[in-house]
Every structure is written in structure tokens, then in C-alpha cells.
Amino acid sequence: MEAAAAVAAFGALAQETRLAVFRLLVQAGPDGVTAGDIAEALKVPASTMSHHLATIERAGLATSRRESRSIFYAADYEGIRKLLTFLMEDCCQGRPELCGTGSTAQSCDTVC
Amino acid sequence: MEAAAAVAAFGALAQETRLAVFRLLVQAGPDGVTAGDIAEALKVPASTMSHHLATIERAGLATSRRESRSIFYAADYEGIRKLLTFLMEDCCQGRPELCGTGSTAQSCDTVC
DNA sequence: ATTTTATTTCGATAATTGTAGAAATATCGG
């Protein structure tokens, strides 16, 4: 993954409505939710939501499919996994034992 | 964790320079790196970098400590763990078996 | 064919964010 793609993905999550959308999709599971239901659930006008959904999809965090008149959006679990791998790449120079310093429960393992 | 805090954290990562800073800190490990070294490594003016570092710290993704004239910034592994937990909360309604649909290797386990 | 339902694209405005020089603050060494 390239840095520009990661910036776009984090940018997609860096907005109140879009973050709520993504969490809703994560909780909904692979079948997804229609654009209309998402807009209604979050009390946002359809046109605004459409914009946000496009941003999330472009960022590689969701996929969409048309089914009759509705468009279903679903979380892209593979996309988020790639993003987190990129973020934590070479954590502690690849030596997780460096992370656990002192009494605080800080460790690469719980993160990477 | 509250949504507003998560938005701030993702916002901190949603910018080329700051994302590079965070990844540098993740790779550097718990000892951290001085503000000056970070600015030099990424070829960014000190005042601009100072702003970015403050944003990352406010977002709960890094900690800072003064040591003589230098200020060391270090990745906050606990902070990032909390953020990811919030993001993936109740993935697939808590039933990971829902994630693995079909042949594609999509699963809550590899993400959550 | 026309109407109804679902969603997107357009366009304009409002709000937020990034940038970096100059000045201010903090720490150390002589």
C-alpha cells in the first residue's frame, strides 16, 4: 500500500458522519446496507450521504453493489486490514520485545 | 472512546507528513525521536513540524517528554489500540462467522 | 409510456486545515 492511499483511507474515517457510516457497515457485516437506510439511520440528506459513501468507497474501505433500485454498501475488511498493516509496518524495528518497557501494558503484539 | 476522539485520531493520520511521522515513531519504538530529528528526517520546517506533532499528540497517538533541550516524541501504542478497538467494535454483530462468506479470505478475526 | 422510488451529480457557499516566516520561550554551556 502507498502512503497516498493510506492518507485517503484515514481521511475517509476522519469525519464524524463517515466514521459513523463505517462503524455501521462493520457492525452490519458482509451483506451491507442500502444508501437510503444509511442516510436515514444517520439523519443526513441523501445527497450529502452519497458524497460520503463515494469517499469511503474510493478510499478502499467499502464496496457497493446495485440490487434492483437500491445500492448496498458493505465494509471492505480486506481494505482495512491492508491499511492497518501499512500503519504498523516494522513496529519497533520488527522486535516486539522493545515495545514492552516497564509496567505499562504496551506491546506490539496487542497492536500489530 | 468517543467518536469525536476517534475523528481527531484519524484526522491526525489523514495527512501525508503526519502519517509519515507516526510510522516513523512506530518504527522507532518506545524511546522516541526528537522533534528536530523528525523534522530533519522528513525535510519539513521546524514550525510546521511542531504543529503536526502537537496534532498527533492531542489526538492521543503520541506522547512527548523533555530531555534537556530536546523533546522526544514516541508512539502511543495504547492509544492506537483503543482507536482500532473503537473502529471495529461489534464487528459483524459480534459473530465473526458471518464475515467469512464465500472463497474470499474476509474475516473479522484477521481484522478485529 | 408515465409515475414512483432510489441514488448520484452539479454547483455554489461555508467552514476547516496546512503552511511557514518571525517572534517568543526554554535549556544549557561558558
Place this chain on the structure above:
DNA sequence: CCGATATTTCTACAATTATCGAAATAAAAT
């Protein structure tokens, strides 16, 4: 105390992003 080094705060300008009504597109029902 004074000069050098490290970093932050201030300030102003440029650039990006969010919002949402209106019009356009797409699919289904009558």
C-alpha cells in the same frame, strides 16, 4: 549573565473539504 541550540506560539494566507438543494440518471411498477 550572555550566546547558542531546540522547540513552540503567533499570524496570515493558500488550499482543501463539507454541506445540501436542485437537476439528472436508473430501475421498477402501473
